[in-house]
Amino acid sequence: MKFLHLIWSNLRRKKLRTSLTLLSIIVAFVLFGLLSAIQQALVGGVALAGADRLIVREKVSIINLLPVSYEARMDRIPGVDFSTHQTWFGGVYQDPKNFFMQNPVEPEKFLKMHPEIILPPDEEKAWLATRTGAIVGRRTAERFHWKIGDKVPIQSTIWTQPDGSQTWTFDIVGIYDGKDKGTDTTPMFFRYDYFDEARQQWGKGKVGWYTIRIKDPSQAAEVAKRVDAEFENSPAETKTEPEGAFIQGWASQLGNIVFIVAAILSAVFFTILLVTGNTMAQAVRERTGELGVLKAIGFSNGQVVALVLAESCLLTVIGGAVGLGLARAITPVVAQNLAGLLPMFFLPTRDLFIGLGLSIALGFVTGIFPALQAMRLRVADALRRM
């Protein structure tokens, strides 16, 4: 710590150059934060996916429906604990920009299948007792200022009622929370029995996809094969995969998100590497004589290396911390505007620590060559360059 003043003073030597370099680093880490949030929004669910859950969808496309009768057959397949289904409703609230997910489900089985959804017992009871009842996640409830007892009209883009109306009215009977921060609390769930009765003839008795709870997660591949074999050569063949793979596949429709994010970040950090490296190289070159003085008064080669490395790391860590802090502050604002499209848009704490680690690594890599250059200086030669 006693060297901090010296390190800090050296950074302040060329204020404009240091500020511009710092700004570049800050921008890079803001970008890192935002891209991490996008990645989290698109594939973050993979990490949270239940290892004991499989998703069964129609083999050709998820937009093709599956018979509701499959549920009973699935429950009989060895290794399956129980199954339940969901269907894409595709509705908006008041305005097309107010898009969020709403799915009809079987309430009891749905809640049993998804323990990450936390619903108070009295609200669960109300849901079971109310045919038009719906539960909604905390984020959406707060977004639209909904409360229990409200009647909310949802305009479906797919499903029509017998009178030709596409407006479905639901009674909000419960507001659920997520077990952890990664749980998406934007969707609304309502009862399948109400939905199936109230929709027009098309699609009746059909569901979007099934979720299966398996008894032994290590048997997932075998159970998936058994499920698909069960419905082979039927009018609606199935494709069964772990929930994580299903989410990953969903995100992959936009391309390989992880690769795209990694490619952008690599380009950004490579540029920052050059910018910061150049700053540090210039800083050391300009101070050759002063480094000679430090060595003359007794600083060892190792101490000189440590001083230069500490200087570059301090620069990148300050830039990284400010950039990540800004990203953390920006993401909730962006998330509000993307609630429908990217409901899980947030910067995870894990990525903050990765970012900080990256900033230290950046400081080390950009500082090591100038530091070695400083170490190799011969004192007598360096003093002549004052």
Added chain:
Amino acid sequence: MSEIKTNSGPLVQVERVEKVFHRGSEDIHVLTDLNLQVPAGEFLALMGPSGSGKTTLLNLIGGLDRPTNGAVAVAGERLEQLPDRALAAWRARHVGFVFQLYNLMPVLTAERNVELPLLLTHLSRAERQKHVETALAMVGLSHRAKHYPRTLSGGEQQRVGIARGIVTDPTLLLCDEPTGDLDRKAGDEILNLLQSLNREHGKTIIMVTHDPHASVRAARTLHLDKGQLSNGEVK
């Protein structure tokens, strides 16, 4: 092999030292078979024309460079035998340097410049500050402690340089043309200060200069020419 005996005799003992620099294929013999003894408490001036090897000799005595042949011992420590790390630690403990161009850190105030050598010690912040204040008081610059070098005159900067050189109470103070960049008045003040450090505080000082006006302040002057010392003149 050198026959220097350690832990006895003069403070500085240079024996049969040779220093050769290599420039491309050319060997430049800067010091040749040079011998020198400096007793503790002496104020020695080394004079000579440019390129005579004065600074090279000072660098060897200060452990900033190593002889090609021969031996250099200070207070019984054979410098050419010390590894780099130990030599750096030895410099921190035993030598104070005063440079012609002051060589202060422009980003640090006078007191923080003086504190630099103390950062290598185990002293606490308060203890370091006390030492810094004492050193600045000795050179008469207590009132300029918070000033940056750019706001100080040349003479004041050199006094800060001297304060930095003596703040660790080193065995030896090595001055390379300490008045070379100063006007006569400021130079005299610096020489007065060095004389006072030698006479009143018993500091052993070796000063390189080409200025006869400066050399007369020393107790002994040696002339260096073409890498060899001529007979010293004892006053």
